[in-house]
Amino acid sequence: xxxxxxxxxxxxxxxxxxxxxxxxxxxxxxxxxxxxxxxxxxxxxxxxxxxxxxxxxxxxxxxxxxxxxxxxxxxxxxxxxxxxxxxxxxxxxxxxxxxxxxxxxxxxxxxxxxxxxxxxxxxxxxxxxxxxxxxxxxxxxxxxxxxxxxxxxxxxxxxxxxxxxxxxxxxxxxxxxxxxxxxxxxxxxxxxxxxxxxxxxxxxxxxxxxxxxxxxxxxxxxxxxxxxxxxxxxxxxxxxxxxxxxxxxxxxxxxxxxxxxxxxxxxxxxxxxxxxxxxxxxxxxxxxxxxxxxxxxxxxxxxxxxxxxxxxxxxxxxxxxxxxxxxxxxxxx
Numbered sequence: 001x002x003x004x005x006x007x008x009x010x011x012x013x014x015x016x017x018x019x020x021x022x023x024x025x026x027x028x029x030x031x032x033x034x035x036x037x038x039x040x041x042x043x044x045x046x047x048x049x050x051x052x053x054x055x056x057x058x059x060x061x062x063x064x065x066x067x068x069x070x071x072x073x074x075x076x077x078x079x080x081x082x083x084x085x086x087x088x089x090x091x092x093x094x095x096x097x098x099x100x101x102x103x104x105x106x107x108x109x110x111x112x113x114x115x116x117x118x119x120x121x122x123x124x125x126x127x128x129x130x131x132x133x134x135x136x137x138x139x140x141x142x143x144x145x146x147x148x149x150x151x152x153x154x155x156x157x158x159x160x161x162x163x164x165x166x167x168x169x170x171x172x173x174x175x176x177x178x179x180x181x182x183x184x185x186x187x188x189x190x191x192x193x194x195x196x197x198x199x200x201x202x203x204x205x206x207x208x209x210x211x212x213x214x215x216x217x218x219x220x221x222x223x224x225x226x227x228x229x230x231x232x233x234x235x236x237x238x239x240x241x242x243x244x245x246x247x248x249x250x251x252x253x254x255x256x257x258x259x260x261x262x263x264x265x266x267x268x269x270x271x272x273x274x275x276x277x278x279x280x281x282x283x284x285x286x287x288x289x290x291x292x293x294x295x296x297x298x299x300x301x302x303x304x305x306x307x308x309x310x311x312x313x314x315x316x317x318x319x320x321x322x323x324x325x326x327x328x329x330x331x332x333x
Contacts, residue, residue, distance in 0.1 A: 002048065003173060004059055005077045005085035007039040008066065009094070021072065024065055028058060033082075033173045036181055036275050037226050037236075039089075041082050043173040059097040080107075081169025086120045087111065107167035112139030119164050124261070126153050126161070141165040182220075184208040185273035191230040192269050202255040203319060205274040210248030213276060214306055219244035221278030223251060225258040230268040237262065244280055249298050251276070 008021050022040055025032045028051070031043035042062075044055045051058060059076040066072050077088030079100035084107065092098035100110050116136060117127045129152055135141050141149065142165040150158035163170070186201035202225075213220060224238040237258045241250065255274055 002043065002045045002055055003079055003082050003085040004042040004044060004055055004062070005035075005039065005079075005082070005089045006042060006059075006062065006074050007076075007089060008072050008074045010038050010072060021066060021070060024069065025062065027065075028062065031173050031175055033176055036224065036277070037183060037185075037273055041085065041173045056097050056099050063095070079169070082171040082173055083120055083164055083169040084167070087114065087118050090114075090118055104167060108139075108142065111142070111165065111167055112137065114138045116141060116165075119161070122161065126157065129153055138165040142167075181275050181277040181279065182209055182212055183273060183275040184212075185271055187271040188269065193266055195264070198259065198264070198269060198272060199256065201272045202259055202274065203252055205272065206252040206255050207248050207319060209274055209276045210246055210251050210302070211306060213246035213279075214282075214302070215310075216279075217282045218279045219246045219282050220251075220276035221280065222276075223254045223258070224275040224277060225255060225262075226273040226275070227259075227262060227264065227267075227269055228271045228273075230270055235262060238277075244278075246282060247299065248302060 006025065008018070010018070018034070018036070018038065022032055022034055025040055025042050029042060029044055029047045031046075033041040035041060044058055047058060048054055053061075055078045059078060063074055063076065066074050073094045075089060075092040075094055076097045077085045077090070077092045077099075078097055079085035079088050080102045084100045088098040088100045088110075090098075100107060114137065115127075116122060116130050116138060117124075118138065130136065130141065133152060135144055135149075135152075141161060144162070146158065146162050149162050152158065153161065184205040186205050188197070188201070192198065209220075220241070221244045222238055222240050224236060226234055226236045228234045239254050239258055241254060245251070251274070259272075
C-alpha cells in the first residue's frame, strides 16, 4: 500500500484548520491532494523508503501527530491506488487503518461485497440503474460483460465502472492547494429535519460565499455541497456552473438543485456546507448578456448591498428570509 486517504474529524467550522492539517501531511511527502471539505490523498512511495516504514505504520504516526498538534482525530484508508484507498476509508475507524492488499486476488475479494455506491465518482442515477438490473455489488459488476454495462450506463462510464469494480486503479495523486476554494458551513443547534430550515441554511451560505467572492474579485466554476448527518456520515455533491460566477442568486440556485437531488426527506442533518472551487479572477470570466430585467436588478442590488456591508458590517443587509430565521450569519464579510 502506498496511497492513504485521510479524513479528519473536524469540528463544524473546519475551514481554518484544514490548511494546517495538510501541512502536517506535507511533512511526510509533497504529493498531497486536498479533498475538501475535510480530507486528503497522500502518496507515500518516497516516504516509505525515506522513513523505513510502510504506509500503515506512517498512518499511525500521522494520526498521533494530528491529535497532538491539532487535537483532531482522523480515519485513514490505505491502498495501492487512490480509488482503492478511498474505498478502504469507508471501513476505517479512528485508531484502525483499513488497508487493501496489493495482490489482485485479494483486491477482488475485498471489493466483491461492496455496494456499487462505494466507488468514488459513481452517482445516484448510475447506482439506481445498476441496482434495477440486479448489479448491486462490485463483484456482480465486475462479473458482468463489458458490453452489458456499456448498454446500461454508456460506453465511457461502463468501461470505467468495469475497470474499477475489477480493482483496476488508474488514478494518481495530484498535488493541489485548498486555497483555491472558499467554504461556508452552517451547523444546526440540533439535528435538523425541516427542509425549509435546510434551504435557509443553504441560502445563508450561498449569500456569504457570493459576498466573499465579490470582495476578492473572484468567480468560481464549481460548487460543492456537503451534508453531514446525525450518525456522523456525510454526502458530498458537486456541480459545474453554467458560467463562472460570484452572483449569489446563481450560487443559491445551484445549491438548491444539489440539495433537491439528494432527496433527503426525513434525514436528520447536523450541518450543511457549501464550497466554491475553481476560483479565477473575475476580470477573466465571461458573462452571458441577458435581457432579463430581474437579473440585472438583482446584480445592481448586490453591488449596493456589498457597499453597505463594507461600511456597516456583514449583517447590515441580508435576505428577508434570513432576518428572523435563526440561521447563523457571518460576523464579517
